[in-house]
Amino acid sequence: MFQYILSKIFYGFLTLFGVVTVIFLLFNILPGDPARMMLDQREDTEQLQNIRKKYGFDKPLLTQYAYYVNDVSPISFHSTDANNYTFFSLEKYSGTKLFTVGNYDMVFKYPYLRQSFQKNGKSVSEVIKETLPNTAVLAIAAISIALALGIVLGIISAVFKDTFFDRIIAVLSTFGMSVPSFFSAILFAWFFGFVLHNYTGLEMTGSLYEVDDFGKGTYIKWKNLILPALVLGIRPLAVVIQLMRNSLLEVFNQDYIRTAKAKGLSTFQIIKIHALKNALNPVITAISGWFASMLAGAVFVEYIFNWNGLGKEIVNSLNTLDLPVIMGSVLVVATLFILINIIVDVLYSWLDPRIRLE
Numbered sequence: 582m583f584q585y586i587l588s589k590i591f592y593g594f595l596t597l598f599g600v601v602t603v604i605f606l607l608f609n610i611l612p613g614d615p616a617r618m619m620l621d622q623r624e625d626t627e628q629l630q631n632i633r634k635k636y637g638f639d640k641p642l643l644t645q646y647a648y649y650v651n652d653v654s655p656i657s658f659h660s661t662d663a664n665n666y667t668f669f670s671l672e673k674y675s676g677t678k679l680f681t682v683g684n685y686d687m688v689f690k691y692p693y694l695r696q697s698f699q700k701n702g703k704s705v706s707e708v709i710k711e712t713l714p715n716t717a718v719l720a721i722a723a724i725s726i727a728l729a730l731g732i733v734l735g736i737i738s739a740v741f742k743d744t745f746f747d748r749i750i751a752v753l754s755t756f757g758m759s760v761p762s763f764f765s766a767i768l769f770a771w772f773f774g775f776v777l778h779n780y781t782g783l784e785m786t787g788s789l790y791e792v793d794d795f796g797k798g799t800y801i802k803w804k805n806l807i808l809p810a811l812v813l814g815i816r817p818l819a820v821v822i823q824l825m826r827n828s829l830l831e832v833f834n835q836d837y838i839r840t841a842k843a844k845g846l847s848t849f850q851i852i853k854i855h856a857l858k859n860a861l862n863p864v865i866t867a868i869s870g871w872f873a874s875m876l877a878g879a880v881f882v883e884y885i886f887n888w889n890g891l892g893k894e895i896v897n898s899l900n901t902l903d904l905p906v907i908m909g910s911v912l913v914v915a916t917l918f919i920l921i922n923i924i925v926d927v928l929y930s931w932l933d934p935r936i937r938l939e
Contacts, residue, residue: 589926593919600915604908605649609642618698618902636695652693653912658685694909699901705909708894713913715789716883716890720875722806723813728868731818735825735864736857740848742830750822757819763881765812770885773808783808786887809886813879817871824867828860835859869925873918 616632633639637648651657661684676690694705738750774785787805792798832838833856841851880892887893891910898906 585930586923586927589923593923596919597916601650601653601912602646604911604915605646608904608908609645614638615698615904618904652695655692656687656689658682658687660685692912694912695905697903697906699898699903700906705905708906709891709909709913712889712891712894715888716875716879716892718789719806719809719813719879719883719888719890720872722810723875723879724817724868724872726810726814727817727821727871728864731821732825732861732864735822736829736852738822738826739829739833740852747826750826754819754822757815760815761881762812762816762879763885765815766809766882766885769808769812786885788887788889790889805886805888809879809882809888812886813875813882817868820867820871821864824864825860828863829856832856832860865925865928869921873921 614629615636616629616638630639637645640648651659656679661681676688679687679689681687691706694709697703697705697708700708734750734754738747741747770785773781774783778784783804787802789801789803789805790799791802791805793800829852838851838855841855846854879890880896882888883890883892884896891914895907895910897903898910
């Protein structure tokens with residue numbers, strides 16, 4: 582099991598290295614001068630030269646790539662010369678110096694995602710730290726709704742196969758998969774937040790934290806989570822229902838289930854003790870991808886409901902060409918994808934030991 586986990590982590594690092602390379606090449610072949618983007622309309626020739634020198638934009642593309650890998654790597658080399666781009670401040674970035682080689686220090690640090698072009702030099706890590714928790718709360722709420730309802734409805738659909746209940750659930754799940762998220766978001770916001778506002782008390786837009794009317798800071802407004810979580814959970818809910826139904830029907834045909842029935846166990850006992858664990862394998866695999874996608878930023882849902890999450894921040898950064906924020910966000914999202922997939926693979930191998938043998 583330990584070797585299996587190590588192999589997954591190794592391939593995860595290789596994948597992450599490929600993602601870093603693709604991100605750098607993708608955003609550095611775009612038209613436009615990063616130095617001009619940073620200065621916006623305030624640039625002059627001297628300022629542009631200073632910015633290019635400070636951030637290494639005047640170097641060849643391969644050198645810039647090496648700088649970027651050095652920045653995002655937790656173990657990296659930094660010059661002791663403050664005029665060199667690779668100068669590293671241990672106090673500012675909470676790094677630990679390991680040893681010195683010539684004019685360079687080898688340090689262990691948090692990945693440095695650079696600074697925003699548009700937020701007065703605010704670090705990308707701070708921007709992500711402010712928005713990612715909101716997206717995580719929204720994703721966890723949505724996936725919890727999808728799992729809780731999806732497993733229950735999938736079991737009902739399998740137990741009552743080809744009945745009225747099965748057909749109704751199938752129609753609802755098909756409808757949930759076919760409706761685009763942005764349309765569902767607009768519909769839910771209008772119907773529950775506007776038409777039925779007097780009955781539901783829900784708002785059309787709103788984030789997790791709201792500013793106090795008397796200027797005494799912010800407070801959590803949980804009811805703003807209801808509509809975006811429901812909308813975000815619709816499509817994974819439909820997937821879980823169908824996967825749970827089909828997987829459970831397949832398990833019901835196994836010999837050990839027929840043996841359990843012959844022993845006189847009730848349907849509830851058979852599902853709880855024997856069938857459910859084996860039927861959950863494809864559900865766990867599918868839901869991990871959905872959860873990673875939600876953490877990546879439910880862009881349409883967050884933007885329509887004005888939810889201050891990572892998805893909305895990515896949209897705003899695309900509109901303002903804030904490349905460091907976009908690159909940092911994509912890198913964080915890719916890292917989350919890899920981590921979640923490793924966790925799911927380990928969990929999957931625990932549920933089915935044959936995976937480790939393969």
